Amino acid sequence: MTMDQPHRRYDPLADKWILLSPHRLSRPWQGEEGEPEPSPPAHDPDCYLCPGNKRATGDFNPDYDGVYVFPNDFPALKPTSADITGKTADLFQSEAANGECHVVCFSPDHGKSLAELSYEGRLAVIETWCQESEKLGQQYPNVQIFENKGAMMGCSNPHPHGQIWANDYLPDIVKNEDQTQLAYAQKNNRSMLLAVAEAEIEAGDRMVAQNDQWVAVVPWWASWPFETLLLPRFAVSRLPDLDSDQQQALAEILGALTVKYDNLFRCSFPYSMGWHGAPFGQKESGHWQLHAHFYPPLLRSASVRKFMVGYEMMAEAQRDLLPERAAEMLRNVSTAHYRQDA
Numbered sequence: 001m002t003m004d005q006p007h008r009r010y011d012p013l014a015d016k017w018i019l020l021s022p023h024r025l026s027r028p029w030q031g032e033e034g035e036p037e038p039s040p041p042a043h044d045p046d047c048y049l050c051p052g053n054k055r056a057t058g059d060f061n062p063d064y065d066g067v068y069v070f071p072n073d074f075p076a077l078k079p080t081s082a083d084i085t086g087k088t089a090d091l092f093q094s095e096a097a098n099g100e101c102h103v104v105c106f107s108p109d110h111g112k113s114l115a116e117l118s119y120e121g122r123l124a125v126i127e128t129w130c131q132e133s134e135k136l137g138q139q140y141p142n143v144q145i146f147e148n149k150g151a152m153m154g155c156s157n158p159h160p161h162g163q164i165w166a167n168d169y170l171p172d173i174v175k176n177e178d179q180t181q182l183a184y185a186q187k188n189n190r191s192m193l194l195a196v197a198e199a200e201i202e203a204g205d206r207m208v209a210q211n212d213q214w215v216a217v218v219p220w221w222a223s224w225p226f227e228t229l230l231l232p233r234f235a236v237s238r239l240p241d242l243d244s245d246q247q248q249a250l251a252e253i254l255g256a257l258t259v260k261y262d263n264l265f266r267c268s269f270p271y272s273m274g275w276h277g278a279p280f281g282q283k284e285s286g287h288w289q290l291h292a293h294f295y296p297p298l299l300r301s302a303s304v305r306k307f308m309v310g311y312e313m314m315a316e317a318q319r320d321l322l323p324e325r326a327a328e329m330l331r332n333v334s335t336a337h338y339r340q341d342a
């Protein structure tokens, strides 16, 4: 098969196909363009996440000096809600949805995203992710850790932060990944994503960064131009199961990946990222392999983004840029942040 012709690729984790149209790519990559944006200040008096500042509710943040977690003042889920299960007809079903929402400030420094935090700063974020998911996992089957970064992703506040939503049910994407990984493991007697990590390391052409314990690739089936999948090279089902060596190696590769993202178009690279792991309380979780997805919207520059519209909303995801080319571009940029170069 010649990869420069239209073809489809299969995503076994999501159980969906995507369309690739590499022949449409007439425009060469322009690379770095324009002046890089300046760093935000280390403290913004108007930021509701900065230490000591007032939140929308009137509460004040403490003068925190590390990672700071607080209950979201506008939570999408509440610990208990009225049970409305079964009170509706077949075609108009509903059910109660209980849970908790928390905000995680990665650092007191308003201007430093994961890419510009120190190694120690990133490690502290990872330790918090592990601790919070362990704690919430005692009560909830699903603990969704995510970061929505950049105005392009609808995040209005540049203060480095992520969120944690815990659900008393399995959301559809997690439920789907549970089923696809279980079916693969039953058929092949091994973990799908461990096999993917090995196969990607062997192939090498979609590799973005790797160390002894982790690998970041633009997956074979990526939908977004610079989408990446961050995979452990060892069997692990959930964040709290990571030992300190594995957390440290994660801090290292998370730095390499996010710095490369920023360097690609010399901007604070927008994305939505999140962790997927085995549901808590699930007795058999050997088929589950912990992983993180990064879904960045950018296509050609700091301002030219891809939209998932038209054919993609109606039929299937489609891309022009080959995942192999996207990975090569990310491989070729430095792991030293452009703002530190300046």
Ligand code: H2U
Residues within 6 Å of the ligand: 048, 054, 055, 056, 057, 071, 072, 073, 074, 075, 103, 148, 154, 155, 156, 157, 163
């Ligand atoms: P995003 O920018 O990623 O949406 O995150 C900001 C979150 O912070 C958002 O969920 C919460 C919002 O509800 N928030 C508070 O909890 N308190 C505030 O004072 C403002 C924003």
Ligand code: ZN
Residues within 6 Å of the ligand: 043, 044, 047, 048, 049, 050, 051, 109, 110, 159
């Ligand atoms: Zn701030």
